[in-house]
Amino acid sequence: MTQHKLYLSPIEALTNQLEKQPKFNGAAGGPDIIPTELLLKAYKETHFKPGCHDYPGAGGSLEARQAISEYTMKILGFPKTSPDKIIVTAGAQHAIKLLSQLLLDKDEKAVVENPGFIEGRMPIEYQTSRIETIDISLKGEVEIPGLAEKPKLAYTVPTAHNPLGIDYPESARYKLRKLAGEGIIVLEDDPYRALHSNPPDPIWTPGSNIAYIGSLSKTVAPGVRIGFIIPPEGLVEPLKLLSQHDFATNTPIGCMMQYLLDTGDLQGHIALKRTIYVERLDYMKRKLEEEMPDHEMSLAKGGFFVTIRLGCDSFKLLLKALDLGISFVPIRDFYLHDPVVDAIRISIAKLRIHYIDEYVKTLAKIVGECRGTL
Ligand SMILES: Cc1ncc(COP(=O)(O)O)c(C=O)c1O
Known part of the structure; x- marks a missing residue:
């Protein structure tokens, strides 16, 4: 067996641990908008070549x-x-x-x-x-x-x-x-x-x-x-x-x-995705600022993720969050040294915009209850 380093990614570990996906999935990195019809059309048009x-x-x-x-x-x-x-x-x-x-x-x-x-x-x-x-x-x-x-x-x-x-x-x-x-x-x-x-x-x-x-x-x-x-x-x-x-x-x-x-078709699809994901990330940041104004947040500019500090143990909080149907990824293991232990990554990749209010309200509520547990 190799002596090279092999280990389970914490994101995989988290996904494997879940019996069912939470209603408000703030953990996943894969987009929820998939061009299935376009892929089907493209396969039909090219499979014979x-x-x-x-x-x-x-x-x-x-x-x-x-x-x-x-x-x-x-x-x-x-x-x-x-x-x-x-x-x-x-x-x-x-x-x-x-x-x-x-x-x-x-x-x-x-x-x-x-x-x-x-x-x-x-x-x-x-x-x-x-x-x-x-x-x-x-x-x-x-x-x-x-x-x-x-x-x-x-x-x-x-x-x-x-x-x-x-x-x-x-x-x-x-x-x-x-x-x-x-x-x-x-x-x-x-x-x-x-x-x-x-x-x-x-x-x-x-x-x-x-x-x-x-x-x-x-x-x-x-x-x-x-x-x-x-x-x-x-x-x-x-x-x-x-x-x-x-x-x-x-x-x-x-x-x-x-x-x-x-x-x-691909240009059109990606333009649509950009509009939707940019809007979601902006809205998520705005809501986090409103509901959790005292919490340090990363200066997220693009993509799917924003990181926020909770001021309490993010792994313990995750268990509570999952019970309430929300998920996120604690980022401790994204560090090789000096981790920010109470920070979590929130992804908008699978969080529809009309879910964000409830997601953030639920997060703010349980964070409010867990303060001081770090
Ligand atoms: C920075 C970064 N690179 C690469 C990937 C994954 O890329 P791929 O699916 O093309 O392997 C991700 C997905 O989360 C990512 O965030």
Whole structure:
């Protein structure tokens, strides 16, 4: 059995623990608006095309790489990237796994966020135990460490962070670009960009030493498992070779995405999602401010999450909350050190706007009762 680090993500643990989903699900990270009709139409229109059910080939099928090239232009507003410079993956997590395997030999140094997206960190922790952190406060202050020994990679979510929802300030974005310029491969994991009302420019620029990681899990559906990497030039071929180990990507979905981008249906769907999720996040923040004005809250700017401090034991409170039909995720385990132990992540991914009043009122009530239990 391997000696590498393997553990259950607390988000998985929480999901497994629940016998039934609470009425007000503030824990889930997967969107509740899924374009099932469009997917059906796209499959009907593309299933007969040659190549749409074959092995993908190294780096993903041609159709999928073409679709992602279109996606980065039409949805993300990026300049054209040639399909042969794109690596299609089975989601962003698969992208991080491929990059970690490729870049990190055992006990080589890596940098991750504190707090940070646990499943993004896991493949890095699997490769190495030598980890330094980028520390981030709820206010969105980002401390890029001075690095005496150069790490091989730095894993970051600079826009619509998970779990804080913050965008890195320009000073931190500049420092990350500088690190990349010094030879450290920076991973920019950016799944929420298209659902953000006003995202800052990515830290990635074409030709930089930054591996841009995208995903259609939030903009389409997590179950379709399609994501991608636009890697630094020197990593394109090695990533293609590594992708032969699993050929993990799905060819029908590549064809379907190409079709939906050509018809404009995907653009319409994502625009609708953006309007709805932006409205929900704004409303959630407003309600939390109204009902829980004394509680420190993260300066969430985009994506699905906002973090708030409760002033009491978040795990004990969760049990009570579940009894009352509401859920959230305590974020203690998103930290590698110095955790903010009483903070929770609230997700609007599955919380319809007309549920938010009751969700927040219930939360405020039980938090009021549990104060002083920390
Ligand atoms: C920052 C971040 N990266 C990646 C993912 C997951 O991406 P995928 O489903 O494409 O693997 C999530 C989902 O919660 C996320 O928040």
